[in-house]
Amino acid sequence: MKLKTEFNDREELIAYLQETFPDAAARSPEISETPGGRKAAEAALAQIKPERYAATRNHLNGAVTHLAAYLRHGVLTLAEARRAALLRGGKQAEKLVTEFAWRDYWQRVYAQIGDGIWKDRESLKTGWRPADYAEALPDDIAQGATGLRCMDGFADELRQTGYLHNHARMWMAAYVIHWRRIRWQAGAAWFLEHLLDGDPASNNLSWQWVASAFAVKPYYFNRDNLEQFTDGVYCRDCQHYRNGCPFEGTYDELQARLFPRADEGAFKR
Protein backbone atom coordinates (compact mmCIF):
# COMPACT_ATOMS: atom_id res chain seq x y z
CA MET A 1 0.00 0.00 0.00
CA LYS A 2 1.39 3.40 -1.03
CA LEU A 3 1.46 6.19 1.53
CA LYS A 4 1.32 9.97 1.19
CA THR A 5 4.50 12.01 0.85
CA GLU A 6 3.18 15.59 0.57
CA PHE A 7 2.25 17.48 3.73
CA ASN A 8 1.76 21.16 4.43
CA ASP A 9 3.14 20.97 7.95
CA ARG A 10 4.07 18.67 10.80
CA GLU A 11 0.54 18.71 12.20
CA GLU A 12 -0.86 17.37 8.97
CA LEU A 13 1.82 14.66 8.90
CA ILE A 14 1.01 13.62 12.47
CA ALA A 15 -2.73 13.45 11.76
CA TYR A 16 -1.98 11.25 8.75
CA LEU A 17 0.30 8.97 10.79
CA GLN A 18 -2.39 8.54 13.46
CA GLU A 19 -4.77 7.38 10.73
CA THR A 20 -2.21 5.20 8.96
CA PHE A 21 -0.80 3.48 12.04
CA PRO A 22 -3.81 3.23 14.36
CA ASP A 23 -2.32 0.50 16.58
CA ALA A 24 0.79 2.52 17.34
CA ALA A 25 -1.31 5.65 17.87
CA ALA A 26 -3.61 3.81 20.31
CA ARG A 27 -0.70 2.33 22.28
CA SER A 28 1.55 5.37 22.48
CA PRO A 29 0.36 8.49 20.64
CA GLU A 30 3.12 10.85 21.85
CA ILE A 31 5.20 12.67 19.24
CA SER A 32 8.72 13.80 20.00
CA GLU A 33 9.96 17.30 19.43
CA THR A 34 13.13 15.83 17.96
CA PRO A 35 12.79 16.20 14.20
CA GLY A 36 13.85 13.48 11.79
CA GLY A 37 15.88 14.16 8.66
CA ARG A 38 19.32 14.95 7.35
CA LYS A 39 19.02 18.71 7.95
CA ALA A 40 18.34 18.19 11.63
CA ALA A 41 21.17 15.63 11.76
CA GLU A 42 23.64 18.08 10.23
CA ALA A 43 22.49 20.80 12.62
CA ALA A 44 23.10 18.44 15.57
CA LEU A 45 26.51 17.51 14.18
CA ALA A 46 27.43 21.19 13.88
CA GLN A 47 26.68 21.59 17.60
CA ILE A 48 28.97 18.89 18.99
CA LYS A 49 31.52 19.99 21.58
CA PRO A 50 33.94 17.09 22.00
CA GLU A 51 35.92 18.68 24.81
CA ARG A 52 32.83 19.62 26.84
CA TYR A 53 31.40 16.20 26.09
CA ALA A 54 34.43 14.50 27.64
CA ALA A 55 34.18 16.61 30.79
CA THR A 56 30.42 16.53 31.35
CA ARG A 57 28.92 13.51 29.55
CA ASN A 58 27.89 11.61 32.68
CA HIS A 59 25.85 14.52 33.94
CA LEU A 60 22.21 14.76 32.90
CA ASN A 61 22.86 18.36 31.87
CA GLY A 62 26.12 17.47 30.16
CA ALA A 63 27.12 18.42 26.62
CA VAL A 64 25.86 15.23 25.00
CA THR A 65 25.45 15.21 21.23
CA HIS A 66 21.90 13.94 20.54
CA LEU A 67 23.26 12.25 17.41
CA ALA A 68 22.19 8.72 18.32
CA ALA A 69 18.83 8.64 16.51
CA TYR A 70 20.43 9.93 13.30
CA LEU A 71 23.29 7.46 13.54
CA ARG A 72 20.97 4.57 14.31
CA HIS A 73 18.94 5.16 11.15
CA GLY A 74 21.94 5.92 8.96
CA VAL A 75 20.93 9.53 8.37
CA LEU A 76 24.53 10.22 9.34
CA THR A 77 27.35 7.70 9.17
CA LEU A 78 29.72 6.94 12.02
CA ALA A 79 32.52 7.91 9.66
CA GLU A 80 31.09 11.42 9.26
CA ALA A 81 30.56 11.77 12.99
CA ARG A 82 34.10 10.59 13.71
CA ARG A 83 35.59 13.05 11.23
CA ALA A 84 33.55 15.94 12.62
CA ALA A 85 34.58 15.08 16.18
CA LEU A 86 38.28 14.93 15.28
CA LEU A 87 38.19 18.12 13.24
CA ARG A 88 36.47 19.96 16.06
CA GLY A 89 38.17 18.40 19.06
CA GLY A 90 41.51 16.97 17.98
CA LYS A 91 42.97 14.96 20.85
CA GLN A 92 40.13 16.12 23.08
CA ALA A 93 37.73 14.10 20.94
CA GLU A 94 38.89 10.76 22.29
CA LYS A 95 35.93 10.20 24.63
CA LEU A 96 33.39 11.05 21.95
CA VAL A 97 35.06 8.93 19.27
CA THR A 98 35.18 6.06 21.77
CA GLU A 99 31.41 6.37 22.22
CA PHE A 100 30.97 6.20 18.45
CA ALA A 101 33.15 3.08 18.51
CA TRP A 102 30.68 1.42 20.88
CA ARG A 103 28.07 1.58 18.15
CA ASP A 104 30.48 0.08 15.61
CA TYR A 105 31.28 -2.65 18.14
CA TRP A 106 27.62 -3.49 18.83
CA GLN A 107 26.93 -3.68 15.09
CA ARG A 108 29.83 -6.09 14.62
CA VAL A 109 28.53 -8.30 17.42
CA TYR A 110 25.04 -8.14 15.82
CA ALA A 111 26.50 -9.25 12.49
CA GLN A 112 27.98 -12.24 14.28
CA ILE A 113 25.09 -13.37 16.49
CA GLY A 114 21.94 -11.94 14.84
CA ASP A 115 18.84 -12.68 16.91
CA GLY A 116 21.18 -14.06 19.58
CA ILE A 117 21.13 -10.49 20.95
CA TRP A 118 17.90 -11.55 22.71
CA LYS A 119 19.61 -14.37 24.61
CA ASP A 120 22.06 -14.13 27.51
CA ARG A 121 25.57 -13.94 26.03
CA GLU A 122 27.05 -15.37 29.21
CA SER A 123 25.73 -16.68 32.50
CA LEU A 124 24.65 -14.05 35.04
CA LYS A 125 27.04 -13.05 37.82
CA THR A 126 24.27 -11.90 40.16
CA GLY A 127 23.82 -15.15 42.04
CA TRP A 128 20.25 -15.39 40.69
CA ARG A 129 19.09 -17.93 38.13
CA PRO A 130 17.39 -16.71 34.95
CA ALA A 131 14.15 -18.20 36.29
CA ASP A 132 14.34 -15.90 39.34
CA TYR A 133 13.56 -12.91 37.13
CA ALA A 134 9.96 -12.03 36.21
CA GLU A 135 9.01 -12.23 32.53
CA ALA A 136 6.96 -9.09 32.08
CA LEU A 137 7.57 -5.42 32.79
CA PRO A 138 5.14 -4.31 35.53
CA ASP A 139 2.77 -1.49 34.54
CA ASP A 140 3.89 0.80 37.34
CA ILE A 141 7.34 1.03 35.74
CA ALA A 142 6.15 1.69 32.19
CA GLN A 143 3.49 4.13 33.37
CA GLY A 144 5.87 6.06 35.61
CA ALA A 145 3.86 5.21 38.72
CA THR A 146 6.40 3.58 41.04
CA GLY A 147 6.39 6.55 43.41
CA LEU A 148 10.14 7.00 42.88
CA ARG A 149 10.60 10.46 41.41
CA CYS A 150 13.73 9.51 39.47
CA MET A 151 12.41 6.35 37.82
CA ASP A 152 8.97 7.86 37.16
CA GLY A 153 10.63 10.92 35.67
CA PHE A 154 12.76 8.78 33.37
CA ALA A 155 9.76 6.67 32.28
CA ASP A 156 7.76 9.83 31.47
CA GLU A 157 10.64 11.36 29.55
CA LEU A 158 11.14 8.16 27.59
CA ARG A 159 7.47 8.04 26.61
CA GLN A 160 7.15 11.74 25.82
CA THR A 161 10.40 12.40 24.01
CA GLY A 162 11.78 9.07 22.82
CA TYR A 163 15.06 10.00 24.44
CA LEU A 164 16.88 9.31 27.69
CA HIS A 165 20.36 10.35 28.71
CA ASN A 166 22.72 7.38 28.75
CA HIS A 167 23.20 7.57 32.49
CA ALA A 168 19.43 7.57 33.04
CA ARG A 169 19.18 4.49 30.80
CA MET A 170 21.74 2.73 32.98
CA TRP A 171 19.97 3.65 36.24
CA MET A 172 16.59 2.67 34.84
CA ALA A 173 17.91 -0.65 33.51
CA ALA A 174 19.62 -1.44 36.81
CA TYR A 175 16.41 -0.64 38.70
CA VAL A 176 14.33 -2.90 36.44
CA ILE A 177 16.75 -5.81 36.48
CA HIS A 178 18.35 -5.74 39.93
CA TRP A 179 15.86 -3.99 42.21
CA ARG A 180 12.68 -5.34 40.63
CA ARG A 181 14.29 -8.58 39.39
CA ILE A 182 12.75 -8.53 35.93
CA ARG A 183 14.30 -10.16 32.88
CA TRP A 184 16.40 -7.68 30.96
CA GLN A 185 14.58 -8.64 27.76
CA ALA A 186 11.35 -7.06 29.05
CA GLY A 187 13.10 -3.78 29.73
CA ALA A 188 14.96 -3.89 26.43
CA ALA A 189 11.72 -4.38 24.48
CA TRP A 190 10.14 -1.45 26.32
CA PHE A 191 13.05 0.85 25.41
CA LEU A 192 12.85 -0.24 21.76
CA GLU A 193 9.20 0.78 21.62
CA HIS A 194 10.07 4.33 22.56
CA LEU A 195 13.68 5.32 21.93
CA LEU A 196 14.09 7.21 18.65
CA ASP A 197 17.59 5.76 18.55
CA GLY A 198 16.32 2.30 19.53
CA ASP A 199 18.68 -0.14 17.87
CA PRO A 200 18.23 -3.80 18.74
CA ALA A 201 21.98 -4.42 19.03
CA SER A 202 23.07 -1.32 20.98
CA ASN A 203 20.00 -1.48 23.18
CA ASN A 204 19.88 -5.18 24.00
CA LEU A 205 23.61 -5.63 24.43
CA SER A 206 23.68 -2.64 26.79
CA TRP A 207 20.84 -4.18 28.82
CA GLN A 208 22.88 -7.40 28.88
CA TRP A 209 25.85 -5.40 30.14
CA VAL A 210 23.78 -4.04 33.04
CA ALA A 211 22.39 -7.51 33.75
CA SER A 212 25.91 -9.04 33.75
CA ALA A 213 25.10 -11.30 30.80
CA PHE A 214 27.72 -9.39 28.78
CA ALA A 215 30.04 -8.16 31.52
CA VAL A 216 32.11 -9.52 34.38
CA LYS A 217 29.74 -8.10 37.00
CA PRO A 218 26.32 -6.45 37.19
CA TYR A 219 26.02 -2.67 36.92
CA TYR A 220 24.25 -1.01 39.84
CA PHE A 221 24.34 2.41 41.41
CA ASN A 222 23.46 4.18 44.62
CA ARG A 223 21.57 7.34 45.47
CA ASP A 224 24.70 9.43 45.91
CA ASN A 225 25.62 8.64 42.32
CA LEU A 226 22.19 9.49 40.94
CA GLU A 227 21.92 12.61 43.08
CA GLN A 228 25.33 13.85 41.98
CA PHE A 229 24.72 13.52 38.25
CA THR A 230 21.18 14.91 38.36
CA ASP A 231 21.88 17.84 40.73
CA GLY A 232 19.35 16.19 43.00
CA VAL A 233 16.36 17.36 40.95
CA TYR A 234 14.51 14.10 41.47
CA CYS A 235 15.54 13.46 45.07
CA ARG A 236 14.53 16.94 46.19
CA ASP A 237 10.79 16.29 45.95
CA CYS A 238 10.77 12.54 46.41
CA GLN A 239 8.60 11.18 49.19
CA HIS A 240 11.06 8.31 49.59
CA TYR A 241 14.12 10.46 50.16
CA ARG A 242 14.03 10.11 53.96
CA ASN A 243 11.79 7.15 54.00
CA GLY A 244 12.70 3.98 52.18
CA CYS A 245 14.70 5.12 49.16
CA PRO A 246 15.74 1.77 47.66
CA PHE A 247 18.94 3.26 46.25
CA GLU A 248 20.25 4.65 49.52
CA GLY A 249 23.38 2.98 50.88
CA THR A 250 27.00 2.23 50.12
CA TYR A 251 27.90 0.00 47.20
CA ASP A 252 28.80 -2.80 49.62
CA GLU A 253 25.47 -2.52 51.41
CA LEU A 254 23.56 -2.52 48.15
CA GLN A 255 25.56 -5.46 46.87
CA ALA A 256 24.66 -7.47 49.98
CA ARG A 257 21.00 -6.51 49.60
CA LEU A 258 20.67 -7.06 45.85
CA PHE A 259 23.02 -9.98 45.28
CA PRO A 260 23.18 -11.97 48.53
CA ARG A 261 23.97 -15.18 46.72
CA ALA A 262 26.54 -13.83 44.29
CA ASP A 263 30.08 -15.08 44.19
CA GLU A 264 32.14 -12.40 45.99
CA GLY A 265 34.95 -12.70 43.47
CA ALA A 266 32.76 -11.32 40.71
CA PHE A 267 32.50 -7.96 42.49
CA LYS A 268 36.15 -7.27 43.15
CA ARG A 269 36.95 -4.09 41.26
Add this chain to the structure above:
Amino acid sequence: MNDVLVWLHGDCLNPHGPALQAHADAPRVFVFDEALLTQYRLSLKRLAFLYECLLEIPRVEIRKGDVAAELAAAAREYDCSRIVTAESVAPRFAQIRAALQREYDLTVEVVALEPFIELSSTEAARLDLKRFSRYWNPLKARALSLNQSFDW
Protein backbone atom coordinates in the same frame (compact mmCIF):
# COMPACT_ATOMS: atom_id res chain seq x y z
CA MET B 1 13.59 1.44 -18.74
CA ASN B 2 15.03 2.15 -15.29
CA ASP B 3 16.10 -1.35 -14.46
CA VAL B 4 17.25 -0.38 -10.95
CA LEU B 5 15.00 0.21 -7.96
CA VAL B 6 16.64 1.62 -4.82
CA TRP B 7 15.36 -0.01 -1.64
CA LEU B 8 15.60 2.36 1.32
CA HIS B 9 15.50 0.81 4.76
CA GLY B 10 15.74 1.98 8.36
CA ASP B 11 19.51 1.48 8.59
CA CYS B 12 20.27 4.03 5.85
CA LEU B 13 17.95 7.03 5.54
CA ASN B 14 20.59 9.40 4.25
CA PRO B 15 19.51 11.36 1.15
CA HIS B 16 23.16 11.12 0.09
CA GLY B 17 23.42 7.38 0.79
CA PRO B 18 25.58 5.29 -1.54
CA ALA B 19 22.71 3.46 -3.26
CA LEU B 20 20.99 6.77 -4.11
CA GLN B 21 24.23 8.33 -5.30
CA ALA B 22 25.01 5.42 -7.57
CA HIS B 23 21.49 5.49 -9.05
CA ALA B 24 20.41 9.09 -8.86
CA ASP B 25 17.54 8.71 -11.33
CA ALA B 26 16.17 5.43 -10.07
CA PRO B 27 12.86 5.14 -8.24
CA ARG B 28 13.42 4.83 -4.48
CA VAL B 29 11.07 2.98 -2.18
CA PHE B 30 10.79 2.55 1.58
CA VAL B 31 8.37 0.04 3.09
CA PHE B 32 7.12 0.14 6.69
CA ASP B 33 7.42 -3.50 7.69
CA GLU B 34 4.03 -4.18 9.28
CA ALA B 35 5.07 -7.46 10.87
CA LEU B 36 8.09 -5.76 12.45
CA LEU B 37 6.02 -2.81 13.68
CA THR B 38 3.71 -5.24 15.43
CA GLN B 39 6.52 -7.36 16.82
CA TYR B 40 8.42 -4.39 18.24
CA ARG B 41 5.24 -2.41 19.13
CA LEU B 42 6.94 0.70 17.76
CA SER B 43 5.45 3.89 19.14
CA LEU B 44 4.04 6.63 16.92
CA LYS B 45 6.97 8.94 17.71
CA ARG B 46 9.42 6.43 16.25
CA LEU B 47 7.35 6.18 13.07
CA ALA B 48 7.10 9.96 12.85
CA PHE B 49 10.87 10.28 13.16
CA LEU B 50 11.38 7.76 10.34
CA TYR B 51 8.76 9.48 8.21
CA GLU B 52 10.44 12.86 8.62
CA CYS B 53 13.78 11.35 7.61
CA LEU B 54 12.12 9.88 4.52
CA LEU B 55 10.41 13.11 3.48
CA GLU B 56 13.82 14.73 3.01
CA ILE B 57 14.72 12.20 0.35
CA PRO B 58 13.68 13.60 -3.05
CA ARG B 59 11.04 11.59 -4.98
CA VAL B 60 10.76 9.01 -2.20
CA GLU B 61 7.92 6.51 -2.41
CA ILE B 62 6.68 5.26 0.97
CA ARG B 63 4.64 2.10 1.39
CA LYS B 64 3.55 -0.20 4.19
CA GLY B 65 2.92 -3.92 4.24
CA ASP B 66 5.03 -6.98 3.58
CA VAL B 67 8.41 -5.53 2.56
CA ALA B 68 9.38 -8.08 -0.09
CA ALA B 69 5.89 -8.11 -1.64
CA GLU B 70 5.69 -4.30 -1.73
CA LEU B 71 9.16 -3.97 -3.24
CA ALA B 72 8.29 -6.58 -5.84
CA ALA B 73 5.08 -4.69 -6.68
CA ALA B 74 7.06 -1.46 -7.06
CA ALA B 75 9.67 -3.22 -9.21
CA ARG B 76 6.89 -4.46 -11.52
CA GLU B 77 5.32 -1.03 -11.69
CA TYR B 78 8.61 0.68 -12.63
CA ASP B 79 9.78 -2.23 -14.77
CA CYS B 80 12.89 -2.92 -12.67
CA SER B 81 14.67 -6.24 -12.38
CA ARG B 82 17.45 -5.18 -10.00
CA ILE B 83 17.19 -3.86 -6.47
CA VAL B 84 20.06 -1.86 -5.04
CA THR B 85 20.27 -1.13 -1.33
CA ALA B 86 22.67 -0.19 1.46
CA GLU B 87 24.17 -2.86 3.69
CA SER B 88 22.61 -3.79 7.03
CA VAL B 89 23.54 -6.42 9.59
CA ALA B 90 19.94 -6.90 10.79
CA PRO B 91 18.71 -10.49 10.43
CA ARG B 92 15.41 -9.13 9.12
CA PHE B 93 17.27 -7.48 6.23
CA ALA B 94 18.83 -10.82 5.26
CA GLN B 95 15.39 -12.49 5.35
CA ILE B 96 13.82 -9.88 3.10
CA ARG B 97 16.74 -9.97 0.71
CA ALA B 98 16.46 -13.74 0.46
CA ALA B 99 12.70 -13.52 -0.14
CA LEU B 100 13.19 -10.98 -2.95
CA GLN B 101 15.55 -13.34 -4.71
CA ARG B 102 13.76 -16.60 -4.00
CA GLU B 103 10.11 -15.62 -4.25
CA TYR B 104 10.23 -12.73 -6.68
CA ASP B 105 13.28 -13.55 -8.77
CA LEU B 106 14.78 -10.08 -8.25
CA THR B 107 18.51 -9.49 -8.09
CA VAL B 108 19.54 -7.64 -4.94
CA GLU B 109 22.79 -5.73 -4.95
CA VAL B 110 24.07 -4.53 -1.58
CA VAL B 111 26.23 -1.41 -1.47
CA ALA B 112 28.70 -0.89 1.39
CA LEU B 113 28.46 2.18 3.62
CA GLU B 114 31.54 4.17 4.46
CA PRO B 115 33.00 2.29 7.45
CA PHE B 116 33.75 3.83 10.83
CA ILE B 117 37.39 2.79 10.37
CA GLU B 118 38.88 1.29 7.22
CA LEU B 119 39.87 -2.32 7.90
CA SER B 120 41.07 -5.00 5.55
CA SER B 121 38.94 -8.13 5.54
CA THR B 122 41.73 -10.00 7.34
CA GLU B 123 41.84 -7.33 10.04
CA ALA B 124 38.06 -7.35 10.40
CA ALA B 125 38.03 -11.14 10.71
CA ARG B 126 40.72 -10.98 13.41
CA LEU B 127 38.83 -8.54 15.65
CA ASP B 128 38.12 -9.98 19.09
CA LEU B 129 34.52 -9.10 19.98
CA LYS B 130 34.42 -10.79 23.37
CA ARG B 131 34.71 -7.40 25.10
CA PHE B 132 34.73 -3.84 23.84
CA SER B 133 38.28 -3.23 25.11
CA ARG B 134 39.64 -6.13 23.09
CA TYR B 135 38.02 -4.77 19.96
CA TRP B 136 38.99 -1.18 20.64
CA ASN B 137 42.60 -1.38 21.83
CA PRO B 138 44.09 -2.39 18.48
CA LEU B 139 41.97 0.19 16.58
CA LYS B 140 42.10 3.16 18.88
CA ALA B 141 45.19 4.93 17.57
CA ARG B 142 43.93 4.70 14.02
CA ALA B 143 40.42 5.84 14.92
CA LEU B 144 41.77 8.93 16.64
CA SER B 145 43.84 10.02 13.70
CA LEU B 146 42.31 11.86 10.77
CA ASN B 147 44.74 10.47 8.22
CA GLN B 148 44.06 6.85 8.69
CA SER B 149 45.39 5.79 5.32
CA PHE B 150 49.12 6.42 5.28
CA ASP B 151 49.10 7.45 1.69
CA TRP B 152 52.42 9.16 1.04
